[in-house]
Amino acid sequence: MVKSVTRVIFLFSCLLSFFVNSSEVSKDSDAKVFITEVSNIYMASSYLIFKQQSLINQKGGDKSTLFGKAFINNIKNAYEAKFNTKFPKENRRLYTSLLKAMIDVMEDNRTLIYDDELSFKGLIPATFSFQLSEKLTQKGLGVKIKFTNFASSIRNKLNLPDQWEVAAMKSFKQNKEKSYFDDESTLNNIPAYRYFVPMKLERFCLNCHGTPQHNPLNVGLDKSQWSKIDVTGFEMENWELGDFGGGLSVTIYKKDFLELEELCELNYISTFACHFFALE
Numbered sequence: 536m537v538k539s540v541t542r543v544i545f546l547f548s549c550l551l552s553f554f555v556n557s558s559e560v561s562k563d564s565d566a567k568v569f570i571t572e573v574s575n576i577y578m579a580s581s582y583l584i585f586k587q588q589s590l591i592n593q594k595g596g597d598k599s600t601l602f603g604k605a606f607i608n609n610i611k612n613a614y615e616a617k618f619n620t621k622f623p624k625e626n627r628r629l630y631t632s633l634l635k636a637m638i639d640v641m642e643d644n645r646t647l648i649y650d651d652e653l654s655f656k657g658l659i660p661a662t663f664s665f666q667l668s669e670k671l672t673q674k675g676l677g678v679k680i681k682f683t684n685f686a687s688s689i690r691n692k693l694n695l696p697d698q699w700e701v702a703a704m705k706s707f708k709q710n711k712e713k714s715y716f717d718d719e720s721t722l723n724n725i726p727a728y729r730y731f732v733p734m735k736l737e738r739f740c741l742n743c744h745g746t747p748q749h750n751p752l753n754v755g756l757d758k759s760q761w762s763k764i765d766v767t768g769f770e771m772e773n774w775e776l777g778d779f780g781g782g783l784s785v786t787i788y789k790k791d792f793l794e795l796e797e798l799c800e801l802n803y804i805s806t807f808a809c810h811f812f813a814l815e
C-alpha cells in the first residue's frame with residue numbers, strides 16, 4: 536500500500552515537472568507581467584507616500600487614511616491614476632501578501648506618525664521600501680524591493696547596488712529602455728526573476744537631492760544662510776531636474792513565484808493533480 540502511494544506520488548512529480556517544463560516560456564512571460572505589476576504597485580505606494588508627506592508630518596489631526604484598508608484603497612487609486620489601467624486582480628497570494636505587508640509597515644510606524652513633537656517623521660519612500668523589504672523577508676515571501684543607485688551617488692550604504700543592479704543601471708545609459716527584466720538571474724545564488732526601473736529626478740526629488748535653492752528649509756532665508764543639508768539631515772547632491780536618480784529594483788525568487796496553487800490557477804498542471812495536492 537505504502538509502496539503504491541509512493542509510486543503514485545512519483546508519477547505525479549514526473550507529470551508535474553513535464554508540464555512545468557513545457558510551459559517554461561509562458562511561465563517566464565507571466566513572471567514578467569507579475570514582477571512589472573509588483574513594481575508598479577510599489578511605485579504607486581511611494582508616489583502616495585510622497586503626496587502624503589504633509590499629512591504624515593503634520594502635528595495632530597485625523598491620519599486614518601494612512602492605515603489599513605483606506606491606505607490600500609489610496610494605493611489603488613494612485614496606481615490607476617499613474618498607470619492609467621485598472622489595479623490588477625488580487626488573485627495571487629503574493630499580491631495580497633504584498634498589500635498586507637504595506638499595511639503592516641504603516642502600522643509599525645503608527646506611533647511615529649502620530650508623534651506630535653517631530654515635525655519631520657522621516658517616513659519617505661526610500662525608508663518605506665527598506666522596511667517593506669524587511670517585512671517581506673520576515674514573512675518568507677521571497678520578494679525584495681529596493682531603491683538603489685551607483686555606489687558613488689548613494690546616501691545609505693544599505694542601499695548599495697549588487698553586480699546585477701550595476702549592470703542594469705549601466706545598460707540604461709547605453710539603450711534608452713524604460714525597464715529591464717531578467718529571467719536568468721540569481722540573488723544570493725538562488726534563481727530569481729529580476730526587474731529594474733530607472734527613475735529620473737522629478738521636481739519634488741529636488742527638495743532633498745537637488746540644490747540648496749530647492750531646499751524647503753531655505754524658503755524665505757537670505758542666500759548667505761542657505762543650508763546644504765536637507766530636511767532628512769543629508770547633504771544635498773546638487774542634482775538637476777531630469778538627471779538619473781537611481782531606480783527601483785525588484786527581485787522574486789523563482790521558487791516563490793511558482794507556488795503550486797498558482798500552477799493550478801494557470802492550468803499548468805492538470806485539474807486532477809491539483810485536487811490530489813489539495814487533499815494533502
Ligand code: HEC
Nearest residue numbers: 661682683684689690691694734739740743767780781782
Ligand atoms: C524628503 C527628502 C527626499 C526626497 C523628496 C527624495 N529623497 Fe531619495 N532619499 C532620501 C533619503 C534620506 C535617502 C536615504 C534613505 C535611507 O536611509 O535608506 C534617499 C535614498 C534614495 C535612493 C536610494 C539610494 C541611496 O541614496 O541610499 C534613491 C534611488 C532615491 N533616494 C531617489 C529619489 C528620487 C528619484 C526621488 C524623487 C522621486 C527622491 N529620492 C526623493 C531623501 C529624499
